Amino acid sequence: MKKVSKFIFWTPRLISIIFISFLTLFSLDVFDSCNSVLSCFTGLLMHNIPVFILIIILLIAWKHEIVGAIAFILAGLAYIVLLITSQNFQWFMLAWSITIAGPAFLVGILFYVGRKRKSTHLKSKKL
Secondary structure (H helix, E strand, O other), rough: HHHHHHHHHHHHHHHHHHHHHHHHHHHHHHOOOOOOOOHHHHHHHOOOOHHHHHHHHHHHOOOOOHHHHHHHHHHHHHHHHHHHHHOOOOOHHHHHHHHHHHHHHHHHHHHHHHHHHHHHHHHHHHH
């Protein structure tokens, strides 16, 4: 495997691991308002549902990049749509959405580039 193709292979995977870890940090605010162990556990579980979904997507995308490309781009779009449709939406919140949706879009695009590079490499190998 060439140096460029290793970079294209590993970059979306590493960025998605960092991104998922970053999202996990948001669940720690549950400890401010928890009264019992059960409420802490329930709060952590509820806050980490998107994290669990993204972990499953990453595990599938590790082998099938097109799944990662589509799913991470859709996750970024879903976050923006949910933000816009929230009751307390202000226009400046769109700038905040770049913090969450931006890395999701980047990972999706990188998975897509990796998929395209792999398919063009396979086509040139057949010729």
